[in-house]
Amino acid sequence: MAMRRLFETAVKLPGAPGLRRLTVTEEQWLEAARDLAAAGARLLALWASGQSHGSQSVYAAFATEPGVLVLMLAREQDGLPYPGLEEMFPAASRMQRAIADLSGLRSTDPDTRRWLRHAAWPEDFHPLVDEHVPPAPQSPAVDDYPFVRVEGEGVHEIPVGPVHAGIIEPGHFRFSVVGEKVLKLEERLGYVHKGIERRxxxxxxxxxxxxxxxxxxxxxxxxxxxxxxxxxxxxxxxxxxxxxxxxxxxxxxxxxxxxxxxxxxxxxxxxxxxxxxxxxxxxxxxxxxxxxxxxxxxxxxxxxxxxxxxxxxxxxxxxxxxxxxxxxxxxxxxxxxxxxxxxxxxxxxxxxxxxxxxxxxxxxxxxxxxxxxxxxxxxxxxxxxxxxxxxxxxxxxxxxxxxxxxxxxxxxxxxxxxxxxxxxxxxxxxxxxxxxxxxxxxxxxxxxxxxxxxxxxxxxxxxxxxxxxxxxxDPSWQNWPALEHAIMxxxxxxxxxxxxxxxxxxxxxxx
Amino acid sequence: MLRTLRKIAGIGIVTEPAPQSDESLRVRDALQARIREVMGRALTIRHVDAGSCNGCELEIHALNNPIYNIEGLGIRFVASPRHADLLLVTGPVSKNMEVALRRVYDATPDPKLVVAVGECGCTGGIFGESYASRGAVSNVIPVDVAIPGCPPSPNRILAGILTAITQPKRAAAHVSTEAAARPAD
Missing domain, CATH: 1.10.645.10 (Cytochrome-c3 Hydrogenase, chain B)
Structure with a gap:
C-alpha cells in the first residue's frame, strides 16, 4: 500500500510510459527504498548527476507494479555519504561504487573499493564532475585490486583474464577452488571503460x-x-x-x-x-x-x-x-x-x-x-x-x-x-x-x-x-553479481x- | 543421432568463396615474403578486445560459421597469444586495457602481424581519445592492416586478414572493394 501511495504522490516523468518521479529527502529515500523492497520492486538503475561546484543528485529507478518510479535525492555540498541501498537491493552496491568513481559521491555502504577506475587516471579525478582532465601518467600502470580471499586447506586461486581464451570481451574472474569445485568467484570488471558517459x-x-x-x-x-x-x-x-x-x-x-x-x-x-x-x-x-x-x-x-x-x-x-x-x-x-x-x-x-x-x-x-x-x-x-x-x-x-x-x-x-x-x-x-x-x-x-x-x-x-x-x-549491472552465485x-x-x-x-x- | 546426420546431409556445404585481399586496407609492410608465405598456409589468430562495444566481436564470430568457414582456409583462432601469428584487435583501446594489450603483443612470438578491426580500432571512432580511451590501436602497438566499418562485415574482416598474409602488390595498389565483395553483400 505504501508503494501505491508513493507512486501517487510522484509527478509524471517524460519518456517511457508510466514513469513517475519523486523528489525525496535522505530519510524518505531510505524509507521509500524499504517500502519498495518489501513490495517486491526491482531496481532498474542507479546514477548520479550534477557538477562538483553545483548541486548533485542521485537517481534510483524501480520497476513497481503500478509503473516505474524514479527517486531523486538532492545532495547538499557537505561531502557526507548518502544512504546506500545495498541492504534492500544488493545490485546497488556496484552501481554505488561506480557513482563514487565517476561522480565522487560516496554511499554509506561498506564496500568502498574502486570499481570502474583502475589506475588509468588519478584517484581524485571524477570524470563526470571535474571539467579539467589531468595529464595521463607517464607509463600505463595496473593496480592491485583487493580481492576477497578464501582460506582453508587445499584452497587455491585461479585468475582468469582480462584477456580470455576466445572471441570474448575482457574482464577478470578470480576463482577460489578446492580441486575442481568452485568455492567462490569474484568478478572484476571495468576493463572496457571508455568514458561513454562523459563523451x-x-x-x-x-x-x-x-x-x-x-x-x-x-x-x-x-x-x-x-x-x-x-x-x-x-x-x-x-x-x-x-x-x-x-x-x-x-x-x-x-x-x-x-x-x-x-x-x-x-x-x-x-x-x-x-x-x-x-x-x-x-x-x-x-x-x-x-x-x-x-x-x-x-x-x-x-x-x-x-x-x-x-x-x-x-x-x-x-x-x-x-x-x-x-x-x-x-x-x-x-x-x-x-x-x-x-x-x-x-x-x-x-x-x-x-x-x-x-x-x-x-x-x-x-x-x-x-x-x-x-x-x-x-x-x-x-x-x-x-x-x-x-x-x-x-x-x-x-x-x-x-x-x-x-x-x-x-x-x-x-x-x-x-x-x-x-x-x-x-x-x-x-x-x-x-x-x-x-x-x-x-x-x-x-x-x-x-x-x-x-x-x-x-x-x-x-x-x-x-x-x-x-x-x-545495461541489465548486466544487475545480473553480473548473480553469476557469482550461480557458479558456486x-x-x-x-x-x-x-x-x-x-x-x-x-x-x-x-x- | 539419425536426425543430426540427416540434418547435416540435408544442409550440405554452404561455404561461400573467400574474398580477395585488399591493398587499401594495408597500413604497413614489415614482413619478409618468405615468412608471409609460410604463415599464409596455417595462420593462427589471437583476438583481443581492447575496449570495443562488442559489435565487431559479433562479426568476428561469424567468420567461424559454415558460410565464411575461416578454418577451411587454414586460419584458426587460438587461446593464447603465445600460439598466435596474428593479433586481431578491436578498440578503441581503453586505458584500463592498455597494459593488457601491450602484454599480449609482447607475448606473441615474432614475426607477428597486427590487424585492427572496426572504425574504433582504426581511428578511435565515436569514443575518440579521452581520459579513459587511447583511441586507435596504432596509438598503442604497431598495426599492419586496418579494417574500417562499424562493424565491418565478415567479408571485409576476412579480406583484411588475407591482406595481412598476402604479399603486397606493388604495381596495383588498390583492389576495388566491389571485387572483394561477395554477390550476396
Missing part, C-alpha cells in the same frame, strides 16, 4: 543516439530506442505509428539474432559443435535478411530521433517474412535434437542453478531472471507502442539452471519470429520518421526490453540542444557454459 556530454542531444547504440553493440536497437524515447519525451514529439512498429521489428530481429548465436555457442560449450554450425548458419541468414530489409546486419544506425532511418520496401519485407518462417521451422527441429541429445542434456541440466528466491533477492532481471521465476518483461508489463497492441507472450521458467536459460531462449526465438511476422503483416501505413526539435532543459527516462533485459537511458537535456547528463544502463559448487570446466548461458555485456556495464 555523451560532448555530443549534441540530437546525435546522442549514435553513441547510445554503441554502448553495447549487441543491444544497439534497445539502447538507441531507449535514448530516442527519452529525447522524444523531452521534445514532446509524437513518433508516427509506422516508426514505432519498425523499431519493434528491429528490436525483435536483434533478439532473434542474439538468441540464435547463444543457442549455437551453448551447444558448442556442451561439446556439440553441430549446434554451433547450425545456429550460426541460421543467424547469418537472419542477418542477411535484416540487412536487406533495414540496411544493416547489426542495427547500429537504424533507430533515429523521430523514427527510423529508412522505410522498409515490400520485397525486402516479403523476404524477411520468408526467412523468419524458415528459421522458426528449423529452430523447432534443432530444439528436438538438443532435447534428445543425452550429452547436451547432461551438461545443461542442473548446471549453474540460480533459484527463484535468490534471483528475487539479488534483483536479477531480463532473460536470466525469467529463467529463475522472475516473470518480468517490459514489453508485457509496461508496454510502449506497439507492444501494447501486438502483445507478446511472456516466457518464464523456474528451474534457474543452464537448461532453463536455454529453454527461455528457444521460447523467445519462437515468440519473436511470430512477432516479426505479425509486425510485418499489420505494419501501419504512413510516415516512418518525424522531425524532433531540440528539447528544452529537463530530465527524461527511456526504457526498452533488450534481448538481455531492461535497458534504461536517463537523459538530462541542457540548454541549446546539449546533453547535460546521459546514463545508459559447480566445477571450473562448467564455467564457460554457465557464463555463456547468462551472456552478459562487459561494454554495457563498463561504459
Amino acid at each position: 555523451f556530454t560532448e555530443l549534441p542531444i540530437l546525435e546522442g543516439h549514435r553513441l547510445a547504440a554503441r554502448v553495447s553493440g549487441d543491444s544497439a536497437v534497445a539502447f538507441s530506442w531507449a535514448y530516442c524515447q527519452a529525447l522524444e519525451g523531452l521534445s514532446g514529439a509524437e513518433i508516427p505509428p509506422r516508426a514505432a512498429w519498425l523499431r519493434a521489428l528491429a528490436l525483435e530481429l536483434e533478439r532473434i539474432a542474439n538468441h540464435l548465436g547463444d543457442l549455437g555457442a551453448l551447444g558448442n560449450d556442451a561439446g556439440f559443435a553441430f549446434g554451433l554450425a547450425q545456429f550460426s548458419r541460421l543467424k547469418e541468414q537472419v542477418l542477411r535478411a535484416t540487412e536487406r530489409a533495414l540496411g544493416q546486419r547489426y542495427l547500429l544506425d537504424v533507430v533515429v530521433p523521430g523514427g527510423v532511418r529508412a522505410d522498409i520496401d515490400a520485397a525486402a519485407a516479403d523476404a524477411l517474412r520468408a526467412c523468419v518462417a524458415q528459421v522458426a521451422s528449423e529452430v523447432r527441429e534443432l530444439r528436438d535434437i538438443y532435447d534428445e541429445h543425452a550429452g547436451v542434456r547432461d551438461r545443461f541440466t542442473g548446471a549453474g542453478v540460480l533459484t527463484p528466491s535468490l534471483a528475487m533477492r539479488l534483483g536479477v532481471v531480463g532473460l536470466a531472471g525469467r529463467a529463475s521465476g522472475q516473470a518480468f518483461d517490459l514489453r508485457v508489463d509496461l508496454p510502449c507502442p506497439p507492444y501494447d497492441e501486438i502483445r507478446p507472450a511472456k516466457v518464464c521458467r523456474s528451474e534457474g539452471d543452464v537448461a532453463a536459460r536455454v529453454a527461455v531462449r528457444f521460447d523467445e526465438v519462437m515468440e519473436s519470429c511470430r512477432l516479426v511476422a505479425r509486425l510485418l503483416a499489420r505494419l501501419p501505413e504512413g510516415e516512418y520518421r518525424t522531425v524532433v526539435p531540440a528539447p528544452p532543459a529537463g530530465v527524461a527516462v527511456g526504457l526498452i526490453e533488450s534481448w538481455r533485459g531492461p535497458v534504461l537511458v536517463g537523459l538530462e537535456a541542457g540548454p541549446g540542444g546539449t546533453i547535460r547528463r546521459c546514463h545508459p544502463h 559448487d559447480n566445477i571450473v570446466p562448467d564455467f564457460p557454459l554457465i557464463n555463456k548461458s547468462f551472456n552478459l555485456s562487459y561494454s554495457g556495464h563498463d561504459l
Whole structure:
C-alpha cells in the first residue's frame, strides 16, 4: 500500500510510459527504498548527476507494479555519504561504487573499493564532475585490486583474464577452488571503460543516439530506442505509428539474432559443435535478411530521433517474412535434437542453478531472471507502442539452471519470429520518421526490453540542444553479481557454459 | 543421432568463396615474403578486445560459421597469444586495457602481424581519445592492416586478414572493394 501511495504522490516523468518521479529527502529515500523492497520492486538503475561546484543528485529507478518510479535525492555540498541501498537491493552496491568513481559521491555502504577506475587516471579525478582532465601518467600502470580471499586447506586461486581464451570481451574472474569445485568467484570488471558517459556530454542531444547504440553493440536497437524515447519525451514529439512498429521489428530481429548465436555457442560449450554450425548458419541468414530489409546486419544506425532511418520496401519485407518462417521451422527441429541429445542434456541440466528466491533477492532481471521465476518483461508489463497492441507472450521458467536459460531462449526465438511476422503483416501505413526539435532543459527516462533485459537511458537535456547528463544502463549491472552465485559448487570446466548461458555485456556495464 | 546426420546431409556445404585481399586496407609492410608465405598456409589468430562495444566481436564470430568457414582456409583462432601469428584487435583501446594489450603483443612470438578491426580500432571512432580511451590501436602497438566499418562485415574482416598474409602488390595498389565483395553483400 505504501508503494501505491508513493507512486501517487510522484509527478509524471517524460519518456517511457508510466514513469513517475519523486523528489525525496535522505530519510524518505531510505524509507521509500524499504517500502519498495518489501513490495517486491526491482531496481532498474542507479546514477548520479550534477557538477562538483553545483548541486548533485542521485537517481534510483524501480520497476513497481503500478509503473516505474524514479527517486531523486538532492545532495547538499557537505561531502557526507548518502544512504546506500545495498541492504534492500544488493545490485546497488556496484552501481554505488561506480557513482563514487565517476561522480565522487560516496554511499554509506561498506564496500568502498574502486570499481570502474583502475589506475588509468588519478584517484581524485571524477570524470563526470571535474571539467579539467589531468595529464595521463607517464607509463600505463595496473593496480592491485583487493580481492576477497578464501582460506582453508587445499584452497587455491585461479585468475582468469582480462584477456580470455576466445572471441570474448575482457574482464577478470578470480576463482577460489578446492580441486575442481568452485568455492567462490569474484568478478572484476571495468576493463572496457571508455568514458561513454562523459563523451555523451560532448555530443549534441540530437546525435546522442549514435553513441547510445554503441554502448553495447549487441543491444544497439534497445539502447538507441531507449535514448530516442527519452529525447522524444523531452521534445514532446509524437513518433508516427509506422516508426514505432519498425523499431519493434528491429528490436525483435536483434533478439532473434542474439538468441540464435547463444543457442549455437551453448551447444558448442556442451561439446556439440553441430549446434554451433547450425545456429550460426541460421543467424547469418537472419542477418542477411535484416540487412536487406533495414540496411544493416547489426542495427547500429537504424533507430533515429523521430523514427527510423529508412522505410522498409515490400520485397525486402516479403523476404524477411520468408526467412523468419524458415528459421522458426528449423529452430523447432534443432530444439528436438538438443532435447534428445543425452550429452547436451547432461551438461545443461542442473548446471549453474540460480533459484527463484535468490534471483528475487539479488534483483536479477531480463532473460536470466525469467529463467529463475522472475516473470518480468517490459514489453508485457509496461508496454510502449506497439507492444501494447501486438502483445507478446511472456516466457518464464523456474528451474534457474543452464537448461532453463536455454529453454527461455528457444521460447523467445519462437515468440519473436511470430512477432516479426505479425509486425510485418499489420505494419501501419504512413510516415516512418518525424522531425524532433531540440528539447528544452529537463530530465527524461527511456526504457526498452533488450534481448538481455531492461535497458534504461536517463537523459538530462541542457540548454541549446546539449546533453547535460546521459546514463545508459545495461541489465548486466544487475545480473553480473548473480553469476557469482550461480557458479558456486559447480566445477571450473562448467564455467564457460554457465557464463555463456547468462551472456552478459562487459561494454554495457563498463561504459 | 539419425536426425543430426540427416540434418547435416540435408544442409550440405554452404561455404561461400573467400574474398580477395585488399591493398587499401594495408597500413604497413614489415614482413619478409618468405615468412608471409609460410604463415599464409596455417595462420593462427589471437583476438583481443581492447575496449570495443562488442559489435565487431559479433562479426568476428561469424567468420567461424559454415558460410565464411575461416578454418577451411587454414586460419584458426587460438587461446593464447603465445600460439598466435596474428593479433586481431578491436578498440578503441581503453586505458584500463592498455597494459593488457601491450602484454599480449609482447607475448606473441615474432614475426607477428597486427590487424585492427572496426572504425574504433582504426581511428578511435565515436569514443575518440579521452581520459579513459587511447583511441586507435596504432596509438598503442604497431598495426599492419586496418579494417574500417562499424562493424565491418565478415567479408571485409576476412579480406583484411588475407591482406595481412598476402604479399603486397606493388604495381596495383588498390583492389576495388566491389571485387572483394561477395554477390550476396
